[in-house]
Amino acid sequence: MSIRYKVILPFLLLTLVVAAIGVYVVTRLVSSSLSERLKNQLIEAGRVVSDTFARQEIQHVENARLIAFTAGVAESILAGDSESLDRLARPVASAKGIENVVIIDENGQDQLHLLLQSDGLFQEINTPTGFGGVDMVQALLLGNPDNTLPRRAFGVNPMDERYYYYTAVVVPLDGKVVGVVMVGTSIDTLLPALKSTSLADVILYVETGQPVASTLAGQVNNQAELASLSLSLDSYLEIRASSEVVHGETLEFGGRTYSIARGPLAIGNDRLGVFGVALPADFAVEAGSTTRDNYVLLFTAVMLVVVLLGYQISRLIINPLMSLLRASQAIAGGDLDQRTGIQARDEIGQLASTFDEMTERLQERTNELEKTYKVLEQMDRTKVSFIEVAAHELRTPLTLVKGYTQMLAMKFKDEPEMMALTQGILDGSDRMQEIVGSMLDVSRIDSKLLKILPEDTNLGVVLARVFKSFREALQERNLTLGMQGVDGLPIIQADPDQLYKVFYHLVINAVKYTPDGGRITVHGHLVETGDGQNEVEFVVSDTGIGIDPAHHELIFEKFYQTGEVYMHSSGKTKFKGGGPGLGLAIARGIVEAHQGRIWVESPGHDETNFPGSKFFVRIPAKVKADEQRQQSEA
Numbered sequence: 001m002s003i004r005y006k007v008i009l010p011f012l013l014l015t016l017v018v019a020a021i022g023v024y025v026v027t028r029l030v031s032s033s034l035s036e037r038l039k040n041q042l043i044e045a046g047r048v049v050s051d052t053f054a055r056q057e058i059q060h061v062e063n064a065r066l067i068a069f070t071a072g073v074a075e076s077i078l079a080g081d082s083e084s085l086d087r088l089a090r091p092v093a094s095a096k097g098i099e100n101v102v103i104i105d106e107n108g109q110d111q112l113h114l115l116l117q118s119d120g121l122f123q124e125i126n127t128p129t130g131f132g133g134v135d136m137v138q139a140l141l142l143g144n145p146d147n148t149l150p151r152r153a154f155g156v157n158p159m160d161e162r163y164y165y166y167t168a169v170v171v172p173l174d175g176k177v178v179g180v181v182m183v184g185t186s187i188d189t190l191l192p193a194l195k196s197t198s199l200a201d202v203i204l205y206v207e208t209g210q211p212v213a214s215t216l217a218g219q220v221n222n223q224a225e226l227a228s229l230s231l232s233l234d235s236y237l238e239i240r241a242s243s244e245v246v247h248g249e250t251l252e253f254g255g256r257t258y259s260i261a262r263g264p265l266a267i268g269n270d271r272l273g274v275f276g277v278a279l280p281a282d283f284a285v286e287a288g289s290t291t292r293d294n295y296v297l298l299f300t301a302v303m304l305v306v307v308l309l310g311y312q313i314s315r316l317i318i319n320p321l322m323s324l325l326r327a328s329q330a331i332a333g334g335d336l337d338q339r340t341g342i343q344a345r346d347e348i349g350q351l352a353s354t355f356d357e358m359t360e361r362l363q364e365r366t367n368e369l370e371k372t373y374k375v376l377e378q379m380d381r382t383k384v385s386f387i388e389v390a391a392h393e394l395r396t397p398l399t400l401v402k403g404y405t406q407m408l409a410m411k412f413k414d415e416p417e418m419m420a421l422t423q424g425i426l427d428g429s430d431r432m433q434e435i436v437g438s439m440l441d442v443s444r445i446d447s448k449l450l451k452i453l454p455e456d457t458n459l460g461v462v463l464a465r466v467f468k469s470f471r472e473a474l475q476e477r478n479l480t481l482g483m484q485g486v487d488g489l490p491i492i493q494a495d496p497d498q499l500y501k502v503f504y505h506l507v508i509n510a511v512k513y514t515p516d517g518g519r520i521t522v523h524g525h526l527v528e529t530g531d532g533q534n535e536v537e538f539v540v541s542d543t544g545i546g547i548d549p550a551h552h553e554l555i556f557e558k559f560y561q562t563g564e565v566y567m568h569s570s571g572k573t574k575f576k577g578g579g580p581g582l583g584l585a586i587a588r589g590i591v592e593a594h595q596g597r598i599w600v601e602s603p604g605h606d607e608t609n610f611p612g613s614k615f616f617v618r619i620p621a622k623v624k625a626d627e628q629r630q631q632s633e634a
């Protein structure tokens, strides 16, 4: 993942989490405060309903007493004079706005029944109400005239079959109860008043859990609708007996959700029923969701801003890193002129300027190295041309020395002492000729003038020639030289004279650096390279002093020798015999001219345990084109 996303993504995730928590908390706060408000409002509405009933009761008691204590009322009840009762009670009823007045005599018989009509006039009803038999009236008739308290109850007026809230007081005369005055207000009048004072819809439950009336949705007394508001009898009785308003219930009515609170309708000592107050809960839910929507919008906007800001900040951080990356890649690719170009003072700026300084120094060093390399190259060229000149210049006098010595040898062939001396001169000249030959080989390799003349080469024959040159030395030094696998090798296209030199130098080294009695083996085999080509591999192993791994590369450089030169013994094939340090350089030059490879493997230099060395030579096994065809056809 790119560093840009590594910076932005956690930032984005964090913002998302914070925003989600924010929206959740705010919405919860708002909705819980809204439901708290709803609850308080419901409780308040319940209190207002109770208070309104209490005020209605006071009104009723006042009005009922006004009629009961009007002069002549008690006497008229006693006398059973309905007419005069009507005359006395009617003006009070109409003055006080009473809806329903029922006066009952001590026998429980109706004496007067006035019912307010829709035209505002009272109608006297003669149909018996039967109220004389109800508990409330019976209790008053049997009570003490002086201290009997008013009673109240809900009842249905048989005339219009509507529910009325009645309050009844006794009519005393001479220490006796002569009758009862009942004053009633229709529930249809009461409920709208309750609604307008409590600011909530009101439901009334009387006697059972069935509501008798409700202002809900304007459907007052619609039985089917009312049924949906009913309470179980148990909860009705429980609420009626309780002392507080119970809230928390919601119900669906007329397509709206209401939150409902219910409380006992208690006046004086009487528990008349249960009232319910209902407020639409939609506003709380809607307000909650509107608030949530608003906050979601707000947080989304804030988040967008934060993300944009984050992106800009990440750019500020990442862009310098990117330039640093680009510069370092360019420098790694060799363009040392590249600089980051970052000027900031922060840590990245410091990193960039350190990096630029490093590049500056690297460039300086590289320039110095290039110069030194050129000087060294020049020196090497001088050295090579010196070798070349020296070798050429030495060749002629050497030939002369050799020629004259041979002539001397001819002349003194019968004098053994002289023969020994001339033979010594001849051996030295041969050795010098060999060294001059090596010098010429090296200078040809260095000046890329080495010519490879490929021909059919039997590597076994080449090796046999090499072995032959060392026969005497091997005997002298008691060394064994073995050859393995060479016979099975194919005839390849190579320069046999040059390959002779390669094996000559490898074998002479093995002879020189292996102690007397040691063993030298040349092992040859064919190896397959990955691309389907074959290579001939030779391994020249010895049981000699070995080579430290630090020198494994360097020994292939010309004039490179491990150990001290003066420690070398003088003989060409003696143990640790000296040499000019050219053998391996020539071997490498020739092998590479054949597109091959040469390398050494040895655990290290040890002149006590003689770990030995293995020199590997690999040359592509090139065969003639027609042979190749034959091979592939076969």
Ligand code: ADP
Residues within 6 Å of the ligand: 505, 509, 510, 513, 542, 544, 545, 546, 547, 555, 560, 561, 562, 563, 578, 579, 580, 581, 582, 583, 584, 585, 613
């Ligand atoms: P030299 O003329 O000194 O043999 P070479 O180029 O042939 O020069 O070898 C370079 C050096 O590599 C030698 O001086 C010797 O230290 C080391 N070397 C070469 N062949 C062997 C070997 N078979 N065992 C141990 N050391 C070797």
